[in-house]
């Protein structure tokens with residue numbers, strides 16, 4: 001049979017990407033900031049708009065953007081996850097044609113200038129209660145998906161840059177005719193952690209996590225595992241980071257990491273008559289590319305693996 005010449009519509013989704021919403025909350029003279037980048041993606045009964053151009057089922061992307069701003073004003077932003085859950089529920093339950101809503105959120109952190117993040121309320125300290133500096137640390141991410149029945153809450157972070165100046169080795173690896181890498185018994189281990197973890201929360205669940213505290217705990221376990229693991233490979237460190245999160249946080253069933261191995265090479269200083277060794281505090285060339293890229297998922301035993309292999313768009 002010859003193949004059909006007829007084209008049909010496949011998977012489709014639409015929405016407004018990257019609505020930048022900043023919510024200021026005033027608690028007297030002490031202000032709080034939530035700074036989010038929200039992307040809404042809707043799907044459902046959208047064949048007609050593609051086939052005939054009928055917009056009868058189309059909630060404009062402009063409206064989804066307005067909803068983000070209105071919800072921030074009406075309901076505030078408690079956490080990225082809570083805000084995303086609220087939006088996803090609104091689109092799916094409010095519009096017949098929309099079956100699934102996926103909300104992606106990046107959150108940028110701000111610190112108080114001069115108060116190292118504390119809520120200073122002392123008289124005369126007004127100027128530091130509303131002055132913030134963008135925190136150069138990681139970006140927090142959240143993706144909330146709701147199909148009218150099931151929820152999937154993915155939380156994560158990216159660009160969490162960490163470095164161990166010792167307690168890292170790499171040796172005993174396979175060697176073939178192209179291998180030139182010298183074995184390392186004391187090297188720098190550095191990476192920019194990208195991680196994404198899946199909560200086992202469903203909306204019927206009484207134990208709704210405190211999303212912010214859960215995030216902070218996951219972040220802490222990742223950092224502590226990095227610092228405390230005597231590493232024989234970045235792969236081993238990755239598994240330690242993931243297993244600490246899964247074993248300490250019952251609300252998380254799965255975590256995936258993408259870890260570039262940010263290589264630091266000892267500079268050859270022999271031409272200048274200088275030695276250069278790790279053991280007595282070396283001088284390194286921090287290479288930006290190429291880099292090793294170590295990626296893996298760590299799961300609670302018996303849990304399903306659902307986080308996509310490629311997390312670049314999460």
Ligand SMILES: O=c1[nH]c(=O)c2[nH]c(=O)[nH]c2[nH]1
Nearest residue numbers: 170181232233234235261292
């Ligand atoms: O921790 C590491 N894992 C590797 O797989 C690898 N490969 C490599 O060249 N250096 C390293 N380091």
